[in-house]
Amino acid sequence: MNESKKLWAVYQAERKLRGLQSRLTAAERFLAEQERQLVSLDQQHGSLASQLRQIEATAKESEDEVARIDARIEKLREEMNVARTNKEYQAFLVEINALKIERGRAEEEAIGLLEKADAIKSEIERSTENKTERTRVRDVAKQERNTRNDEIKDRVKELQAERDRLASEVEPRILADLERLLEDRDEDAMAGVEVIDKRRHEINCASCMMSLPIELLSQLLRGNLTNCSNCGCFLHLDEETAAILQPAGSKR
Known part of the structure; x- marks a missing residue:
């Protein structure tokens, strides 16, 4: 994981x-x-x-x-x-x-x-x-x-x-960041990714609804821990959204 x-x-x-x-x-x-x-x-x-x-x-x-x-x-x-x-x-x-x-x-x-x-x-x-x-x-x-x-x-x-x-399976530094965001943003400490139109690259943070840059999405697809470039929340990519965002013909 x-x-x-x-x-x-x-x-x-x-x-x-x-x-x-x-x-x-x-x-x-x-x-x-x-x-x-x-x-x-x-x-x-x-x-x-x-x-x-x-x-x-x-x-x-x-x-x-x-x-x-x-x-x-x-x-x-x-x-x-x-x-x-x-x-x-x-x-x-x-x-x-x-x-x-x-x-x-x-x-x-x-x-x-x-x-x-x-x-x-x-x-x-x-x-x-x-x-x-x-x-x-x-x-x-x-x-x-x-x-x-x-x-x-x-x-x-x-x-x-x-x-x-x-x-216990998460790095203390990352855990501290999550706890800080939970205090500041409550449920908006972590959010999913919403795909409006993949071809037009209308892909937003589900918390602030602002567009996410391609390089940030690439990090998410690689499984890297990533923050929204707009609101700062941690982003999560579920299996369904990850499948939609995969380049055509690629295998996960």
């Missing part, structure tokens, strides 16, 4: 393997996306919880300030009731009025903070619902991935062994 046929055998085995693994790959990709979204939701939930703690702590300080002012006002009123002079009475009254203004600011701040806290609690509730739903989707995706893996794992092992056996 010449190098071209050896490489074609590896390519065919790789195509079978990739085709079998494609559904598993899609399931793994979907699962990874669900995991990523769950991490994002966890981070969002943690950030909201942290904001809520800070706001509630600040609101508590404002509420404590209101309570402190109320206690101070109550004490001043008691002292005002026993004031001995009008001057003392007026001094208590001025301080009480100032404290009422201060209390109003503290109370307004506390109310605003509590409203913010309620809004964040609503966000946390929505975040929790989203996380619950995303966890459910993640669990289904994980089950789907595991099912796909169980369905194909034995066949994958067989195909991997076959591919490795065939690959």
